[in-house]
Amino acid sequence: MAQDNQRGVVVSALAALGIVYGDLGTSPLYTFQTVVGDAGGTITREIALGSLSLIVWALIVVITFKYCVVVMRADNQGEGGILALMSLLKPPSRPGLMHGSGLLIAAGLFGAALIYGDGIITPAISVLGALEGLDVATSAFKPFILPIAVAILVILFAAQPLGTAKLGRAFGPVMLVWFAVIAAMGAVAIARSPGVLQALDPLLGLRFLLHHGFGSFTVLGGVFLALTGGEALYADMGHLGRRPVRLSWGTIVLPALLLNYAGQAAQIVRDPSLAKNSFFSEVPHWGVYPLVILATIATIIASQAIITGAFSLTRQAMQLGWMPGLIIHQTSDEEYGQIYVPLVNWTMMIATIAITVGFGSSARLAGAFGTAVSTTMLLTTILLADVMRNRWRWGWPAILSVVGILLVIDIAFFAANLLKILDGGFVPLLFGLALFVIMITWHEGVARMRASLKATAPDGDAVIAAVRDGRIPRTEGHAVFLTRGPTAVPLLVARHLTMFGALPERVVSLFVRFEATARVPASERVTVQALGEGFWYVEVRFGFVEIPNLVMALEEARRQDCRIDADRAIFFAAHDDIVPKAQRPRMFGPQRLLFALQYRNAVRTPDRFALPRDRFFELGRQIEL
Incomplete structure (x- = not known):
């Protein structure tokens, strides 16, 4: 049994190369190239070794210690990501996002929104970085690099509806080949210039930062690109x-990355003219074309991972109540994570192609890449401090010793990337800000709508009493009323009475609650309350990664x-129109219009909950906000 379990871990570790490490694994394509640009276009031995030392220790401290050792402990029933981390926070003491824990939740939401900004840049910079290797072999390909990149990106996004369940099984072995190749490239280059190994001394990087002042600070923005998959x-x-x-x-990723980055530094030390594309200069001329092909495949895998991650993040945000319902297709019967969200896919495709054409090269895109990820990493550390205190019950000395070190590093990278705002860093920030506004508007709108419905809900006891006294006629049949709040007799029942003058003999008010946990145990899924006279109130709970199935x-x-x-049951739901309240509106005008637009275009109830369309009816009503 133990042997089978160990084999399963090894197989999963191989799969992780394709699912998890595509972004980190393809960063060598453009990291040193960006460092050269940040250094002013020329690079000396001192800059090359100082930058290498910073890259080495950034990978060890940030990825190994921060993420692999510390942050990955902050999981929600095995699920990770900044939204899962946010769900572990201490609940706010009062409504709103502008105080205490509410500010931390706002930080988590903004960090999540910025991941979409990362998602539109990763495919662009990765594919361009791979194809630019053609320019090393011959300048004849230069005019075709951008059109080829756009064509690959279009095919990548257009293929998403097909799913990647079968193709995904090959991702791990392909990335294993990739890591083996880049490790071998680096090892050969190091053998020619073993002196670069002195960069393993962390003091070399620190002296570089201290002695070069603002110039070394700008280089930090390029160094940070080695961490963008964290x-x-x-x-x-x-x-x-x-x-x-x-x-x-x-065992695989970190050693391969360290060898390759050291190999690139060795090439630059031997011949500074190779600095503009130090990755592809590590192989002989005949090896450039096969390496470009392998690099392109690796970047497609990295892009696929970030797109799938955006789909998963969208589902989490929906079920935690921060995004309107969107159409989601399950593309695999075996793998839960294989989903497809059409609106997210096509929006990301348009944005990715726009910035690919607009920036034109991986070097120019590098300025836009780091801002979103460095901001999210900083916000993750801030949220982690709350989890350490309120979930893990750490003392302040332990928290400050860990978080203090991480904050110094995160703030340094964050500040370095702020210098690139005008070079394109504003693009993912604006994209993330727009999504952040959408998320908080949706959440506030739903909360205010539920408050409005609660205030106008009928007296449940009075309705039951009227049924008992025979004042409300009953008809044959079963009805399920989907309510938007935990109300035993919702306004929807009163609306049905107004329209039809009677109620079916068996009536269920059904409320779906999505919890801040990844999964809800089956034994706690359904709660039933008998109200009498053929009425029941049923509350169904799902975790934020579960597929809701109301029939089951x-x-x-x-x-x-x-x-x-x-x-046999007929399902009833409300078709709501959001209108302004005549006196003392509940929402600011533009915000209410945005919420109304989101609400009107959200996925319909039968699509989200897989209800039978031939037995589903909507009753119209207006809600004043």
Whole structure:
């Protein structure tokens, strides 16, 4: 049994190479190239070795210590990512995002929104970085690099509806080849200039920062690109678990990256003219074309991982109540994480192609890349401090010793990337800010809408009493009313009475609650409350990574003596129009318009909950906000 378990960990560790480490693994394509640009276009031995020392120790401290050792402990039932981390925070003491824990939640939301900004840049910079290797072989390909990159990106996004369940099985072995190749490239270059190994001394990087002042500070922005897959590592942890992800990093990914970065530094030290594309200069001329092909495949895998991550993040945000319902397709019967979100896919495709054409090269895109990720990493550290205190019950000395070190590093990288705002860093920040506004508007709108519905809900006891006294006629049949709040007799029932003048003989008010935990145990899924006279209130709970299935939930309710037949029942939901309140509106005008637009275009109830369309009806009503 132990041997089988060990084999499973190894297999998962191989899969992690493709699912988790695509972004980190393809960073060598453009990191040193960006460092050269940040250094003013020329690079000396001192800059090359100082930058290498910073890269080496940034990978060890930030990725190994911060993410693999510390942050990955902050999981929500095995699920990672900044939204999962946010769900572990201490709940706010009062509504709103502008105080105490509310500010931390706002920070988490903004960090999540910025991941989408990372998602539109990663495919662009990775594919361009791979194809630019053609320019090393011959300048004849230079005019075609951008069109080829755009074509690859279009095919990548257009293929998303097909799913990657079968193709994904090949991602791990392909990335294993990639890491083996870049490790071998680096080892050969180091053998020619073994002096670069002195960069393993962390004091070399610190002296470089201290002696070169502002110039070395700007180089930090390029160094940071070696870390840009750290958040993806944490977010994708739920697919495979901590052990395989850590095993892959320690045994394959980190050694390969260290060897390759050291090899690039060795090439630059030997011949500074190679600095403009030090990655592809590590191989002889005949090896450039095969390496470009392998690099392109690796970047497609890295892009696929970030796109899938955006889909998963969207589902989490939806079910935690921060985004409107969107159409989601499950593309695999075997793998839960294989989903497709059309709106997110096509929006990301348009944005990615726009910035690919707009920036035109990986060097120019590098200025836009680091700002979003460095901001998210800083916010992750801030949220982690709250989890350490309120979840793990750490004392302040332990928290300050760990978080203090991480904050110094995160703030340094964050500040260095702020220098690139005008060079394109504003693009992912504006994209993330727009999504942040959408998220908080949706959450506030739903909360205010529920408050409005609660204030106008009928007196449940009075309705039951009227049924008991025969004042409300009953008709044959079963009805399920989907309510937007935990109300036993919702406004929707009153609306049905107004329209039809009667109620079916068996009535269920059904409320779906999405919890801040990844999964809800089956034994706690359904709660039934008998109201009498053929009325039941059923509350169904799902975790933020679970697929809601209301028909199965009603079957469980039936086993709890709720005598409703889901195969015969008619499902009723509200078709709401959001209108301004005549006096003292509940929402600011533009915010209300944005919420109304989101609400009107959100996925319809039968699509989100897989309800039978031939037995589903919507009742119109207006809600004043």
